[in-house]
Amino acid sequence: MADPKGFLTTPREGARRRPVNERLRDWNEVYPGDGIGGALLPIITKQAGRCMDCGIPFCHQGCPLGNLIPEWNDLVWRDDWRAAIERLHATNNFPEFTGRLCPAPCETACVLAINEATSGGAVTIKNVEVSIIDRAWDQGWVTPQPPEWLTGSRIAVVGSGPAGLAAAQQLTRSGHTVAVYERADKIGGLLRYGIPEFKMEKRLVDRRLDQMAREGTIFRAGVNVGVDVTGADLKARYDAVVLAVGSTIPRDLPMSGRELVGIHQAMEYLPQANRVAHGVEVPEQITATGKHVVIIGGGDTGADCLGTAHRQGAASVVQLEIMPQPTDDRPAHQPWPTYPMVFRVSSAHEEGGERKYAVSTQEFLGDESGHVRALKLVEVAFNNGRFEPVPGTEEEIPADLVLLAMGFVGPERDGLLEQLGVELDERGNIKRDGSFATSAPGVFVAGDAGRGQSLIVWAIAEGRACAAGVDGWLRDGETALPAPIRPTERPLTV
Ligand SMILES: Cc1cc2nc3c(=O)[nH]c(=O)nc-3n(C[C@H](O)[C@H](O)[C@H](O)COP(=O)(O)OP(=O)(O)OC[C@H]3O[C@@H](n4cnc5c(N)ncnc54)[C@H](O)[C@@H]3O)c2cc1C
Numbered sequence: 411m412a413d414p415k416g417f418l419t420t421p422r423e424g425a426r427r428r429p430v431n432e433r434l435r436d437w438n439e440v441y442p443g444d445g446i447g448g449a450l451l452p453i454i455t456k457q458a459g460r461c462m463d464c465g466i467p468f469c470h471q472g473c474p475l476g477n478l479i480p481e482w483n484d485l486v487w488r489d490d491w492r493a494a495i496e497r498l499h500a501t502n503n504f505p506e507f508t509g510r511l512c513p514a515p516c517e518t519a520c521v522l523a524i525n526e527a528t529s530g531g532a533v534t535i536k537n538v539e540v541s542i543i544d545r546a547w548d549q550g551w552v553t554p555q556p557p558e559w560l561t562g563s564r565i566a567v568v569g570s571g572p573a574g575l576a577a578a579q580q581l582t583r584s585g586h587t588v589a590v591y592e593r594a595d596k597i598g599g600l601l602r603y604g605i606p607e608f609k610m611e612k613r614l615v616d617r618r619l620d621q622m623a624r625e626g627t628i629f630r631a632g633v634n635v636g637v638d639v640t641g642a643d644l645k646a647r648y649d650a651v652v653l654a655v656g657s658t659i660p661r662d663l664p665m666s667g668r669e670l671v672g673i674h675q676a677m678e679y680l681p682q683a684n685r686v687a688h689g690v691e692v693p694e695q696i697t698a699t700g701k702h703v704v705i706i707g708g709g710d711t712g713a714d715c716l717g718t719a720h721r722q723g724a725a726s727v728v729q730l731e732i733m734p735q736p737t738d739d740r741p742a743h744q745p746w747p748t749y750p751m752v753f754r755v756s757s758a759h760e761e762g763g764e765r766k767y768a769v770s771t772q773e774f775l776g777d778e779s780g781h782v783r784a785l786k787l788v789e790v791a792f793n794n795g796r797f798e799p800v801p802g803t804e805e806e807i808p809a810d811l812v813l814l815a816m817g818f819v820g821p822e823r824d825g826l827l828e829q830l831g832v833e834l835d836e837r838g839n840i841k842r843d844g845s846f847a848t849s850a851p852g853v854f855v856a857g858d859a860g861r862g863q864s865l866i867v868w869a870i871a872e873g874r875a876c877a878a879g880v881d882g883w884l885r886d887g888e889t890a891l892p893a894p895i896r897p898t899e900r901p902l903t904v
C-alpha cells in the first residue's frame with residue numbers, strides 16, 4: 411500500500427492549466443511546459459499516495475483495460491517509475507492517449523469516490539497514468555518490442571484509430587506481418603483528425619507510430635479500402651482482416667432549413683482545423699472567425715468544436731443540449747461505482763461560451779442569400795417518454811455557423827462492408843461472435859465499428875481482445891494474447 415494515511419492528509423489536486431487568454435492564442439496542449447506530464451511532476455507522488463490499495467479495487471471495475479491501478483499507484487509513491495511503466499504497459503498499449511483523453515470511469519468507481527465529502531474525492535488515477543507514461547518517454551524507457559520470430563501469417567487492419575492501432579501492435583508483437591490501411595492522408599483515426607491539438611498534440615501520436623513502425627507494423631495511409639483496394643483483394647493477399655473502420659455516419663438533423671449554407675457536421679469542421687493547426691492550407695476552410703457559432707450537442711465532440719471555435723476567434727459560441735443541466739453532485743439514482751451524469755467543465759468550457767440545456771432546435775432560419783442566420787429554439791420537458799416543447803418558450807438565436815455534434819449511428823455500409831459480405835447487428839454495427847469474428851470467414855472487427863460510438867479506452871480494449879481472437883484463429887485456437895473484454899461487455903450504468 412502507498413501511504414496508509416495518504417487520502418486523509420493529502421487533498422485531491424490536479425495539474426494547473428495555462429491561463430485562458432494565453433492558451434487561446436495557440437493550439438498547444440492546455441498545460442504549461444511540455445504538457446500535462448511535466449505539469450504534474452511536483453504533486454503526483456503525493457497524489458498516488460492517496461490510493462488505499464483496496465482489498466477489492468473497484469477502480470478495476472471502471473476500466474475496460476483492467477489497468478493495474480493500485481499497483482502503479484504504489485510504485486509511483488515508492489519512486490519506482492520504471493516498474494510502474496511496465497505494469498501500465500502490461501494492460502494498455504497507449505497510456506499517453508487515455509491519460510489525456512479518457513473520461514476516467516476508474517475514478518468514478520474509485521472507493522474514495524463513495525463519500526467525496528470525507529475522503530476528498532477519488533484518486534487522480536488518470537493523472538498518475540499520464541505522468542508515468544510521459545516520464546517513461548522522457549527517460550527513453552519506451553522502446554520498440556519487435557517479435558523474435560515471424561509466423562508467416564499476414565494480416566490487414568483497415569482503419570488506424572485506437573482500435574486498429576492496438577490490434578496491430580498486439581499482432582505485430584506476436585510475430586504476424588501486419589499492414590494498417592487508412593483512407594485519410596495520415597495514420598491515427600479520430601486521434602489525429604477528430605481530437606484537437608489542444609487536447610492532445612499529434613507529436614504524441616507520431617511518436618507512438620514510430621515505435622510501431624520500428625516493431626514491424628506497416629502503415630499504408632491514403633488508401634480507401636473498398637475503392638482503391640477491394641475487399642476481394644484484401645482477402646486474397648492476407649490471411650486475416652481486422653475491420654477497425656470506426657462509426658463514421660454522423661447523426662443528422664433533417665428539419666426545415668437544413669440545406670442552408672453554414673450548417674456542417676462537426677467532423678467536416680474539426681479535421682480541417684487540425685490540418686490548419688499543423689500548417690496545412692485548407693482551401694475554403696470552414697472557420698468560426700468572427701462568426702456567431704451554435705454547436706448542437708453537449709458531448710465531447712461539441713466541446714472540441716467549442717475550443718476550436720474560440721481559438722479561431724468566434725464572435726460568440728452557444729452550445730445546445732436537449733437534456734436538462736446535470737447536477738454538480740452524483741444523482742441518487744446513479745450511485746457509486748457507476749459513471750454518473752454530473753455537470754462537467756472541460757478545458758474548452760473554461761474558455762468561455764454559453765451552454766443552454768433542455769432546448770431543442772425547431773428550425774434553421776436563412777437570409778436572402780441562402781446562408782443560415784439564426785436558429786429557432788424551444789425549451790423542452792421530458793414527458794411520457796419523450797421530449798415535448800414547452801409552449802411560449804420559443805426564441806431565436808443568431809447563428810452564422812452551425813456545427814452538428816450529435817453522435818454517430820454506425821459504420822458506412824456500402825463499399826468495403828458490402829464487398830466483404832459482413833452482416834450487421836440490429837443497431838447497424840458490424841455483427842461479431844465472442845472472439846470478434848464477423849460473419850465473413852477470416853474477417854474480424856474491433857472498436858466503434860462493432861461496439862457503436864464509444865471511447866478511446868474501449869477502442870484499445872477492443873483492439874487487444876480482437877487481436878487475441880485473430881491470433882487464436884490463426885493458431886488453431888491457441889493464443890497467449892490477453893482479451894480484456896468480451897464483445898458484449900458494456901460500462902456499468904443504471
Ligand atoms: C471529435 C471527437 C472527439 C472525441 N473525443 C474523445 C475523448 O476525448 N475521449 C475519448 O475517450 N473518446 C473520444 N471520442 C471517441 C473516440 O475518439 C472513438 O471512440 C475512438 O476513436 C474509436 O476508435 P476506432 O479505432 O474504433 O475508430 P476511429 O478512431 O474512428 O478510426 C477509424 C478509422 O478508419 C478509417 N476508415 C474507415 N473506413 C475506411 C476504409 N474503407 N478504408 C481505410 N480506412 C478507413 C477512418 O478514416 C478512421 O481513421 C471522440 C470522438 C470524436 C468524434
Ligand code: SF4
Nearest residue numbers: 461462464469520521
Ligand atoms: S479504488 Fe481507488 S483507492 Fe482503491 S485501489 Fe483503486 S485507486 Fe486505490
